[in-house]
Amino acid sequence: MAKNFHQAIRMCISCRNRxxxxxxxxxxxKEGLLEAFNNTGRSFYICNDCLSNEKKIIKALMRQCKSGEKERLVNRLKEIITDDRKS
Ligand SMILES: [Zn+2]
Structure with missing residues (x-):
């Protein structure tokens, strides 16, 4: 068995790298609004490379949130990332 077997590998929804x-x-x-994951419901992952590239990420976000509100999604994403780095 591989040494790293227990490590969870996830796929980035934007670049699809694992x-x-x-x-x-x-x-x-949630209802078209981007949120940090709160341990309930469906979630998805984004890698750091994609987080630094809004243009790359926005299509994937719109697809996940079923929302066409680009500005709102990007602004919310920035808030979430900033909160995350503070804590
Ligand atoms: Zn990515």
Whole structure:
């Protein structure tokens, strides 16, 4: 059995690269609004490379949230990331 067997590998919804879960940011959408994952419901992951590239990420976010409000999604994403780094 591989040494790293227990490490969770998740896929970034934007670039579809697989990485360790701890290297990804976990998010969810509620009624079209982007939120940090609160341990309930459906969630998805975004890698740090994609987080630094709004244009790359926005299509994936719109698809996940079923929302066409680009500005709102991007602004909310920035808030979530900033909160995350403070704590
Ligand atoms: Zn990515």
């Amino acid at each position: 990485q360790e879960q701890k290297l990804l940011v976990r998010l969810q959408c």
